[in-house]
Amino acid sequence: MNDLLEQLRAGLPAEALISDPDVMVSYAHDMASFCEAGAPAVVVLPRTVEQVQHVMRTATALRVPVVPQGARTGLSGAANASEGCIVISLTKMDRILEISTVDRIAVVEPGVVNAVLSRAVAEQGLSYPPDPSSWEMCTIGGNIGTASGGLCCVKYGVTAEYVLGLDIVLADGRLLTTGRRTAKGVAGYDLTRLFVGSEGSLGIVVKAVLALKPTPPPQLALAAEFPSAAAACAAVCRIMEEGHTPSLLELMDRTTIQAVNKMAQMGLPETTEALLLAAFDTADPAADLAAVGVLCTEAGATDVVPAESAAESELLLQARRMSLTALETVKSATMIDDVCVPRSQLGAMLEGTAAIAAKYDLTIGVCAHAGDGNTHPVVCFDHEDADESRRARESFDEIMALGLELGGTITGEHGVGVLKKEWLARELGPVGLEMQRGVKRAFDPLGLLNPGKLF
Template sequence: MGDLISLLRTGLPDEAVMADPDVTASYATDMASFCDSGAPAVVVLPRTVEQVQHVMRVATELRVPVVPQGARTGLSGAANASDGCVVLSLTRMNRILEIDTVDRIAVVEPGVVNAELSRAAAAEGLYYPPDPSSWEQCTIGGNIGTGAGGLCCVKYGVTSEYVIGLDVVLADGRLLRTGRRTAKGVAGYDLTRLFVGSEGSLGIVVRAVLSLKPAPPAQLALAAEFPSVAAACDAVCAISQGGHVPSLLELMDRTTVRAVNDMTRMGLPETTEALLLAAFDTPDPAADLGAVAALCTAAGASAVVPAEDAAESELLLQARRSALPALERATGTTMIDDVAVPRSRLAEMLDGVAAIADRYDLVIGVCAHAGDGNTHPVVCFDPADADQARRARASFDEIMALGLELGGTITGEHGVGVLKKDWLARELGPVGLELQRGVKQVFDPLGLLNPGKLF
């Protein structure tokens, strides 16, 4: 311990190396429940690439594990500390280095907050689409580590589609540059995509080149009430089959709507069984919403209410962004699943979740990025009640099993971390797991980077 601290301080300012146990304990976990964590030996907060390289060289010399962290808003335990590790917090590397309006790229450090980048791009008439619900807190480095998504994925895609180049500090301290600044490039293996979603297990991202888009028109939204989840999912399928490309297509079940109302007093319709939110940022959004409104009505919507302006639209979107904290507020603790299924199986997924909730006598609210089939069943429970906690864990696992049975995946955007590592092995199969472990061995032969995560 003494050698570790003294060696780290040879390349870092004293204020960047924190060993007080009360301080290090506060960096032990992200926001996931039911995930093991350990006690860090030290927390370091570098500001430069060279300082990150120094940390990794010391860790390699002493064979000490390193757990990279951003804002710790993750929901899978991917940023949880392991015993005796160096927690490498990248939050102080938070500069937007460049926004190029001709090449439509941003160059940023990993600690830049998603919303800050979005606002900086907007000031230049550009748009960074990935927008996780935690966008006001989460960092670009964390988004890259988990392959984060968000509300606008249905039209614009997820983080991996916007990361075109990276600077990465490897386990031994070497600096690797991947990708490009150009619009196209296919030279060699795509190592950039390999790092996206790797959860800090292959290297430390210290700089990212991100693709930007021209800023779209302000989006206009509508809310459609349905008497059943099945009817709402029929509308989702009809919208997709009809060739419509909304900028947002979100679903909230009755449990979620009531939780949001209790927290925000927004006055959402509590009599509905499912609330579907759709938005368009096209040149004529009112016409597009009119077409979608007709499809919702044909699918059985009991009411369709279009927003009259951008302010009303933003209010609807705020209701959706409030879903997860509202459900957590109901019981104090939640387990947030992240199962994506084909759009055609969405109704089966939600009906299956409702049956699981009944079987385990639990409150499970579902909010979903319905346009791409990414569901977030939220299991609410009292952690002080041992039996309820056991049932919560069992229901969580059944939900993941259901997703795989329906041809889906155990995670659409939250990552694997600690929470889902056993399920990753089931999804990949033995050959896939062997090859992924082989990739890890190439980049991190000593197993120092974020040990115990993924597999």
């Protein structure tokens, strides 16, 4: 411990090091339940690439594990500390280095908050589309680490589609530059995509080149009430089958609606079994909403209410954004699943989840990025009740098993971390797992970067 601190101090300012156990405990874990976390030996908050390199060279010399962190808003335990590790928090590296309106790119450090970047590029007539629900808190580095998505990904895609290039500090302290600043580029293996979603297990992102889009027109939304989740999912299938391209297509079940109303008095309709939110940012959003409203009615919607202004639309979207936070107030703890299935299987996924909730006598609310089949079943339970906690964990596993049976994946945007290690092995199979472990060894032969995550 003394050697570690002495060597770190040799290349870091005093304010970059935290060794007080009472302070370090706040850096021990992210927002996931049921995920083990150790006590870090030290927390480092670098401000420069050179300082990150110094940390990694020290860690390699002393064989000390390193856990990279962003804002710790993750939901899989990927940012949880390992016992005796160096936690390297990138939140102080928070500069927007460049915004180019000609090249339509932004160059940023990893600690830049998603919403801060979005507002900065909006001032230049551009947009950065990935918008996780935690966008007011989460960092770009964390978004890259977990390949996060968001409400608008049905039209605009997820984080991976906007990362053009990266600067990465490798496990031994070397600096690797991947990707490009150009609109096109196919030189060599796509190492940039390899790092997106790697959860800090291959290297530490210290700079990112991000693609931007022109600012779209203001979007208009509608809310459609359905007597069942199956009917709402049928409407989703019709909307996509007919060739519509909504900027947002989200679903909230009754449990989620009630939780949002209780927390924020939003006035959402609590008598409905499912609420579908659709939005368009096209040249004529009202016409698109009218067409989608007809499809919803034909699928069984009992009421379809289009917003009359962008402000009304934003209120509807705020209700959806606060869904996960609201469900956290139902009981003392939650487990937030992240199963993505083919859109054609969305109804079966929601019906199966309801059956699992009944089987285990639990409250499980579901909100979903319905347009791309990404469901977030939220298991609500009392963490002080041992039996209820056991049932919560078992139901969580059954939900993941159901997703795989329906041709889906165990995580659409939250990552694997600690929470889903066993399930990643099941999804990949032995050959896939062997190949991925080989990639890990190539970049991190000593196994120092975020050990115990993914595999």
